[in-house]
Amino acid sequence: MHTPKIFALIIGTEILNRRREDAHFDFLTQILSKYNHKLTGSFIIEDDPALITQTIQWISKIPHSMLFSFGGIGSTPDDYTRECAATALRDGKLYPHKEAQTIITNTLKDEAYPHPIQMANLPKDAKLLHNPINNMPAFYLDDRFFFMPGFPQMSHPMVEYILSHIIPKGLHTYRKTLTAKCKENIFIDLMTNIPPDIEVSSLPKLYDGGWSTTISVSSTEQNQTNEYFEKFIKLLDSLEIKYNIEKNNF
Secondary structure (H helix, E strand, O other), X not given: OOOOEEEEEEEOHHHHOOXXXXXXXXXXXXXXXXXXXXXEEEEEEOOOHHHHHHHHHHHHOOOOEEEEEEOOOOOOOOOOHHHHHHHHHOOOOOEEOHHHHHHHHHHHHHHHOOOHHHHHEEOXXXXXXXXXXXXXXXXXEOOOEEEEOXXXXXXXXXXXXXXXXXXXXXXXXXXXXXXXXXXXXHHHHHHHOOOOOOEEEEEEEEEOOEEEEEEEEEEOOHHHHHHHHHHHXXXXXXXXXXXXXXXXXX
């Protein structure tokens, strides 16, 4: 199983101009971790059709990519995401989705026309995501690209459903972390020789008392994590540099 590269696309000029606070990034990082996944990248962009289309296209070309998109699937003139998804991932056309039409008309009755019913016009072969708040469905394509409302109350339960029913749970990651009283440059040679399937991060920080560096080592193989973490410990011991190992290593 390939590890998916998961991206968040948060669409809304109102977030960029600070009329509304983003509520998706923190939620998504936390819920992905619950299912042994992580974000590869996150974008907040304005309500610009060309930019939305180009961003979706760029993400779709990355091998094993997945997209969680928030915003722009309603029926107002500034809701472009349905059309952009069709252009980026399909033939550029929207088609009446019979199941979506039924849901919208059964929920809104006469109020479904003339505008809300437009939300049933979706890219070819779209599948629906249930909306637990007002029943207006969201949609997804190819089990990879998920397009949800900007409202967290609606979209966040959809994300939970996607991770529990559509996307396979990821492999558990074993991580160990330490903080040493030194600059990060002493670790460069060691980090350079670590295999690419071992994730290593170096986070330096300058305090009043000098430098400290936090080293984190992780992989999906516990033995590998332990092996390469031990190399950092041996280096620090050989240089008689003080360090602390985090208790929440797992």
